Amino acid sequence: AQSVTQLGSHVSVSEGALVLLRCNYSSSVPPYLFWYVQYPNQGLQLLLKYTSAATLVKGINGFEAEFKKSETSFHLTKPSAHMSDAAEYFCAVSDPTGGSYIPTFGRGTSLIVHP
Protein backbone atom coordinates (compact mmCIF):
# COMPACT_ATOMS: atom_id res chain seq x y z
CA ALA A 1 0.00 0.00 0.00
CA GLN A 2 1.15 3.50 -0.70
CA SER A 3 0.58 6.72 1.19
CA VAL A 4 1.54 10.35 1.10
CA THR A 5 2.10 12.80 3.95
CA GLN A 6 2.03 16.50 3.25
CA LEU A 7 3.63 18.47 6.05
CA GLY A 8 1.69 21.59 6.84
CA SER A 9 -1.93 22.10 5.92
CA HIS A 10 -1.20 25.77 5.25
CA VAL A 11 1.93 27.52 3.99
CA SER A 12 2.11 31.30 3.87
CA VAL A 13 4.71 33.21 1.85
CA SER A 14 5.25 36.73 0.60
CA GLU A 15 5.08 37.50 -3.08
CA GLY A 16 8.56 36.96 -4.54
CA ALA A 17 9.65 34.58 -1.79
CA LEU A 18 10.64 30.94 -2.18
CA VAL A 19 7.83 28.40 -2.14
CA LEU A 20 8.50 25.04 -0.50
CA LEU A 21 5.73 22.48 -0.09
CA ARG A 22 6.74 19.24 1.57
CA CYS A 23 5.70 15.73 0.62
CA ASN A 24 6.90 12.40 1.98
CA TYR A 25 5.73 9.13 0.56
CA SER A 26 5.55 5.52 1.57
CA SER A 27 5.68 2.81 -1.06
CA SER A 28 6.90 -0.77 -1.17
CA VAL A 29 7.93 -0.39 -4.81
CA PRO A 30 9.62 2.41 -6.77
CA PRO A 31 6.77 4.85 -7.10
CA TYR A 32 5.42 7.32 -9.55
CA LEU A 33 4.92 10.70 -7.89
CA PHE A 34 2.78 13.67 -8.82
CA TRP A 35 1.96 17.20 -7.76
CA TYR A 36 -1.45 18.61 -8.63
CA VAL A 37 -2.86 22.10 -8.09
CA GLN A 38 -6.49 22.93 -7.39
CA TYR A 39 -7.86 26.44 -7.67
CA PRO A 40 -11.13 27.31 -5.89
CA ASN A 41 -14.14 25.54 -7.37
CA GLN A 42 -11.96 23.82 -9.94
CA GLY A 43 -10.75 20.32 -10.67
CA LEU A 44 -7.13 19.22 -10.31
CA GLN A 45 -4.42 20.20 -12.76
CA LEU A 46 -1.18 18.25 -13.07
CA LEU A 47 1.87 20.39 -12.24
CA LEU A 48 4.54 17.75 -12.71
CA LYS A 49 5.26 14.04 -12.40
CA TYR A 50 8.15 11.73 -11.62
CA THR A 51 8.17 8.42 -13.45
CA SER A 52 11.67 7.04 -12.74
CA ALA A 53 13.61 9.23 -15.18
CA ALA A 54 15.46 12.36 -14.01
CA THR A 55 15.13 12.93 -10.28
CA LEU A 56 14.70 16.70 -10.71
CA VAL A 57 11.42 17.28 -12.45
CA LYS A 58 10.36 20.59 -13.95
CA GLY A 59 6.70 21.39 -14.28
CA ILE A 60 4.41 24.15 -15.38
CA ASN A 61 4.27 27.68 -13.95
CA GLY A 62 7.92 27.57 -12.79
CA PHE A 63 7.46 24.74 -10.28
CA GLU A 64 9.89 21.88 -9.85
CA ALA A 65 10.30 18.91 -7.53
CA GLU A 66 13.15 16.60 -6.63
CA PHE A 67 12.76 12.89 -5.97
CA LYS A 68 14.97 11.83 -3.05
CA LYS A 69 14.76 8.10 -2.49
CA SER A 70 16.92 8.14 0.64
CA GLU A 71 14.56 10.64 2.27
CA THR A 72 11.37 9.27 0.64
CA SER A 73 10.55 12.85 -0.27
CA PHE A 74 9.21 14.73 -3.27
CA HIS A 75 9.10 18.37 -2.18
CA LEU A 76 7.69 21.04 -4.50
CA THR A 77 9.53 24.34 -4.94
CA LYS A 78 9.28 27.59 -6.85
CA PRO A 79 11.95 30.28 -6.59
CA SER A 80 9.61 33.24 -6.53
CA ALA A 81 5.95 33.14 -5.50
CA HIS A 82 3.31 34.98 -7.47
CA MET A 83 -0.12 35.97 -6.23
CA SER A 84 -1.66 33.67 -8.82
CA ASP A 85 0.06 30.67 -7.15
CA ALA A 86 -2.39 30.84 -4.24
CA ALA A 87 -4.23 27.51 -4.40
CA GLU A 88 -4.45 24.03 -2.88
CA TYR A 89 -1.60 21.68 -3.75
CA PHE A 90 -1.80 17.90 -3.62
CA CYS A 91 1.01 15.39 -3.68
CA ALA A 92 0.12 11.91 -4.97
CA VAL A 93 1.81 8.53 -5.33
CA SER A 94 1.01 5.56 -7.53
CA ASP A 95 2.34 2.04 -7.96
CA PRO A 96 3.34 1.46 -11.58
CA THR A 97 4.02 -2.25 -11.13
CA GLY A 98 0.34 -3.06 -10.80
CA GLY A 99 -0.37 -1.29 -14.05
CA SER A 100 -3.24 0.84 -12.88
CA TYR A 101 -1.36 4.06 -12.09
CA ILE A 102 -4.22 5.15 -9.85
CA PRO A 103 -2.79 7.84 -7.57
CA THR A 104 -3.24 8.04 -3.83
CA PHE A 105 -3.49 11.66 -2.75
CA GLY A 106 -2.28 13.49 0.32
CA ARG A 107 -4.55 15.79 2.31
CA GLY A 108 -3.30 18.87 0.53
CA THR A 109 -1.45 22.06 1.44
CA SER A 110 -3.06 25.45 1.02
CA LEU A 111 -0.57 28.00 -0.31
CA ILE A 112 -1.28 31.57 0.78
CA VAL A 113 0.63 34.36 -0.96
CA HIS A 114 0.80 37.78 0.69
CA PRO A 115 1.47 40.96 -1.31
Place this chain on the structure above:
Amino acid sequence: DAGVTQSPTHLIKTRGQQVTLRCSPKSGHDTVSWYQQALGQGPQFIFQYYEEEERQRGNFPDRFSGHQFPNYSSELNVNALLLGDSALYLCASTFDRNTEAFFGQGTRLTVV
Protein backbone atom coordinates in the same frame (compact mmCIF):
# COMPACT_ATOMS: atom_id res chain seq x y z
CA ASP B 1 -11.11 20.22 -27.08
CA ALA B 2 -13.60 20.57 -24.24
CA GLY B 3 -11.55 18.53 -21.82
CA VAL B 4 -13.34 16.54 -19.13
CA THR B 5 -16.87 17.76 -18.54
CA GLN B 6 -19.07 16.91 -15.57
CA SER B 7 -22.73 17.55 -14.90
CA PRO B 8 -24.38 18.92 -12.95
CA THR B 9 -22.01 21.37 -11.27
CA HIS B 10 -24.02 21.54 -8.07
CA LEU B 11 -26.67 19.29 -6.60
CA ILE B 12 -28.67 19.20 -3.39
CA LYS B 13 -30.30 15.94 -2.32
CA THR B 14 -32.13 14.68 0.72
CA ARG B 15 -30.82 11.90 2.91
CA GLY B 16 -31.97 8.52 1.60
CA GLN B 17 -32.37 9.67 -1.99
CA GLN B 18 -30.39 8.45 -4.98
CA VAL B 19 -28.18 10.56 -7.24
CA THR B 20 -26.55 10.17 -10.65
CA LEU B 21 -23.53 12.19 -11.71
CA ARG B 22 -22.24 12.29 -15.28
CA CYS B 23 -18.83 12.62 -16.89
CA SER B 24 -17.63 12.98 -20.46
CA PRO B 25 -13.93 12.23 -20.87
CA LYS B 26 -11.40 14.24 -22.79
CA SER B 27 -11.41 13.47 -26.49
CA GLY B 28 -9.30 10.39 -27.21
CA HIS B 29 -9.47 9.08 -23.65
CA ASP B 30 -11.03 5.71 -22.91
CA THR B 31 -10.62 5.33 -19.14
CA VAL B 32 -12.63 7.15 -16.49
CA SER B 33 -11.93 7.31 -12.77
CA TRP B 34 -14.14 8.78 -10.07
CA TYR B 35 -12.98 10.42 -6.86
CA GLN B 36 -14.70 11.80 -3.77
CA GLN B 37 -13.16 14.90 -2.21
CA ALA B 38 -14.55 15.82 1.19
CA LEU B 39 -14.05 19.35 2.44
CA GLY B 40 -10.44 19.90 3.47
CA GLN B 41 -9.32 16.49 2.26
CA GLY B 42 -7.53 15.04 -0.73
CA PRO B 43 -9.45 13.12 -3.40
CA GLN B 44 -10.29 9.52 -2.51
CA PHE B 45 -10.45 6.96 -5.32
CA ILE B 46 -13.90 5.40 -5.81
CA PHE B 47 -13.50 3.27 -8.96
CA GLN B 48 -12.16 3.19 -12.50
CA TYR B 49 -13.93 2.12 -15.69
CA TYR B 50 -12.31 0.80 -18.85
CA GLU B 51 -14.00 -0.94 -21.77
CA GLU B 52 -17.35 -0.53 -20.03
CA GLU B 53 -16.24 -2.55 -17.02
CA GLU B 54 -15.14 -1.64 -13.52
CA ARG B 55 -11.41 -2.30 -13.54
CA GLN B 56 -10.49 -1.27 -10.03
CA ARG B 57 -12.36 -0.13 -6.96
CA GLY B 58 -11.41 1.80 -3.86
CA ASN B 59 -12.72 1.38 -0.36
CA PHE B 60 -16.29 2.52 -0.93
CA PRO B 61 -19.53 0.67 -0.11
CA ASP B 62 -21.78 -0.93 -2.70
CA ARG B 63 -24.07 2.09 -2.51
CA PHE B 64 -21.59 3.60 -4.94
CA SER B 65 -21.92 2.15 -8.41
CA GLY B 66 -21.02 3.22 -11.89
CA HIS B 67 -21.35 2.64 -15.55
CA GLN B 68 -19.38 3.38 -18.68
CA PHE B 69 -21.02 3.74 -22.05
CA PRO B 70 -19.69 2.77 -25.49
CA ASN B 71 -18.74 6.42 -26.13
CA TYR B 72 -16.55 6.23 -22.96
CA SER B 73 -18.73 8.61 -20.95
CA SER B 74 -19.52 7.49 -17.44
CA GLU B 75 -22.03 7.78 -14.64
CA LEU B 76 -21.59 7.57 -10.90
CA ASN B 77 -24.64 6.47 -8.92
CA VAL B 78 -25.00 6.75 -5.18
CA ASN B 79 -27.96 5.12 -3.44
CA ALA B 80 -29.39 5.74 0.02
CA LEU B 81 -27.53 9.01 0.43
CA LEU B 82 -26.00 9.84 3.79
CA LEU B 83 -25.03 13.24 5.13
CA GLY B 84 -21.42 12.07 4.91
CA ASP B 85 -21.71 11.67 1.16
CA SER B 86 -21.63 15.46 0.84
CA ALA B 87 -18.46 16.19 -1.14
CA LEU B 88 -16.98 17.30 -4.42
CA TYR B 89 -17.06 14.38 -6.86
CA LEU B 90 -14.31 14.50 -9.44
CA CYS B 91 -14.04 12.60 -12.67
CA ALA B 92 -10.66 12.02 -14.30
CA SER B 93 -9.93 10.57 -17.72
CA THR B 94 -6.85 8.97 -19.21
CA PHE B 95 -5.92 7.00 -22.27
CA ASP B 96 -5.80 3.46 -20.90
CA ARG B 97 -3.16 3.43 -18.15
CA ASN B 98 -1.35 6.59 -19.21
CA THR B 99 0.05 8.40 -16.19
CA GLU B 100 -1.44 11.81 -16.89
CA ALA B 101 -5.04 12.08 -15.77
CA PHE B 102 -7.16 15.07 -16.73
CA PHE B 103 -9.75 16.14 -14.19
CA GLY B 104 -13.12 17.75 -14.61
CA GLN B 105 -14.29 20.64 -12.45
CA GLY B 106 -16.35 18.34 -10.30
CA THR B 107 -19.90 18.08 -9.05
CA ARG B 108 -20.57 19.54 -5.62
CA LEU B 109 -23.09 17.26 -3.89
CA THR B 110 -24.79 18.45 -0.74
CA VAL B 111 -26.93 16.00 1.21
CA VAL B 112 -29.38 17.57 3.66
